[in-house]
Amino acid sequence: MKYWLFKSEPSEFSIEDLAALPDHTTAWTGVRNYQSRNLLRDQVRTDDELFFYHSSTDLKGLAGVCRIVRAAYPDPSALDKASPYFDPKSTPENPVWVAVDVELIRQFEAVVPLALLKQTKGLEKMMVCQQGSRLSIQPVTAREWRVALKLARG
DNA sequence: GCCAACGTTGGC
DNA sequence: GCCAACGTTGGC
Numbered sequence: 001m002k003y004w005l006f007k008s009e010p011s012e013f014s015i016e017d018l019a020a021l022p023d024h025t026t027a028w029t030g031v032r033n034y035q036s037r038n039l040l041r042d043q044v045r046t047d048d049e050l051f052f053y054h055s056s057t058d059l060k061g062l063a064g065v066c067r068i069v070r071a072a073y074p075d076p077s078a079l080d081k082a083s084p085y086f087d088p089k090s091t092p093e094n095p096v097w098v099a100v101d102v103e104l105i106r107q108f109e110a111v112v113p114l115a116l117l118k119q120t121k122g123l124e125k126m127m128v129c130q131q132g133s134r135l136s137i138q139p140v141t142a143r144e145w146r147v148a149l150k151l152a153r154g
Numbered sequence: 155g156c157c158a159a160c161g162t163t164g165g166c
Numbered sequence: 167g168c169c170a171a172c173g174t175t176g177g178c
Contacts, residue, residue, distance in 0.1 A: 033161075056175070132159060134175055 002043065003140040004050035005128055006066070006102070015052045015063040015107050024104040025069060029077040030085040031097060036137035041072045041098045044137070050102065051140065051148065053128065054111060062112040062148060070101035108152045122147040 006028060008014070018026055031037055048068045054060060074095030077085035090096040118129045126148070127138040140148070 035161090060176095132176060134160065136175095 002045065002048045003142060003145040004039075004044060004048060005053050005062075005138040005140050006050045007053045007055040007136040007138075009056045010054045010059075010063075011057070014054065015104070018052070018066075018102075018104045019107050025101060027076070027099045028102050029075050029099040031075070031099075031136060032085065032087070033136060036135055037097060039137045039139065040100055043139075044068055044071060044100055046071050049105070049145075052102075052104075055136075059111050060114040061117070062108065062152065064107040065105045065149075066102040067105050068100055069103045072098040072100055075099040112148065112151045116151060117148065120147060120151060 010016075013026070018024060028040075031040060046068050050066050050068070051062045052064045052066050054063050074092070075085070075090070075097040076099065077083040078087045078090035078095065078097040079092060080086055085097075087096060114128065117123050117126060123129055123144055126140065126144045127133055127135065
């Protein structure tokens with residue numbers, strides 16, 4: 001089993017939004033970066049776990065934990081002309097972009113701030129802690145996962 | 155809110 | 167295939 005960090009801007013879709021859904025499950029769509037796409041398509045598997053990360057907000061950080069409940073499939077938003085994520089390069093025969101389904105396991109009582117992650121021993125090499133870390137889908141090592149989870153418990 | 159860094163696109 | 171222009175994201 002692998003661990004991941006998925007970024008979402010809370011103004012677009014927050015962990016509160018996910019928690020408000022009756023089944024606590026959503027399709028993770030709209031990834032439009034090839035490096036992130038490749039990870040989603042080739043490495044993210046059912047039952048992998050991920051940190052739901054709030055980006056581009058005053059309270060940047062880890063908001064909770066989710067589980068992959070469906071591995072990569074063609075991203076429907078890329079095929080939907082009405083969607084802001086529509087991409088004419090993507091067709092049903094040749095879907096360029098993929099989505100996965102994620103289920104909320106736990107929302108942290110408080111967001112674990114990025115600044116705290118950066119100060120924490122053992123997380124120096126965590127991708128999200130690196131300067132200018134822009135990937136929206138990031139791998140997390142098992143060790144980083146354990147260390148970061150401890151921070152969430154306070 | 156501005157600017158720098160980075161990835162992507164388009165023109166040649 | 168290169169490179170300039172552009173859009174997006176992150177850092178301050």
